[in-house]
Amino acid sequence: MQRYFEYIFAEFPDVLTMYDAAEMTGLAISTIQRLIKNGMIRSMRVDRRPMIPKAYMLDFVTGSKFLGIKSNSRDFHRVLRGFSVWKTQKS
Numbered sequence: 001m002q003r004y005f006e007y008i009f010a011e012f013p014d015v016l017t018m019y020d021a022a023e024m025t026g027l028a029i030s031t032i033q034r035l036i037k038n039g040m041i042r043s044m045r046v047d048r049r050p051m052i053p054k055a056y057m058l059d060f061v062t063g064s065k066f067l068g069i070k071s072n073s074r075d076f077h078r079v080l081r082g083f084s085v086w087k088t089q090k091s
Contacts, residue, residue, distance in 0.1 A: 002062050004083045009054060016052040025061060026075030040065050 021032045035041040041060045043050040
């Protein structure tokens with residue numbers, strides 16, 4: 001699963017905004033904010049804004065906490081379904 005996310009995140013910058021993280025995961029910005037606040041997504045502050053190194057995001061999305069998220073977001077489910085398609089194509 002790590003390789004899948006490295007592949008789909010390749011075009012994103014090495015340090016992400018919350019908006020980048022929302023686009024990458026298909027989760028709402030408010031959900032990303034909550035996950036940062038709760039420490040589920042590690043981040044650092046730059047000019048009072050949370051910034052997320054891509055490596056931290058990869059740690060989050062390949063862990064059980066991401067896969068355990070309950071979301072009605074079609075984009076979130078699209079990201080997860082994409083793994084099955086990608087895995088089949090790589091086989």
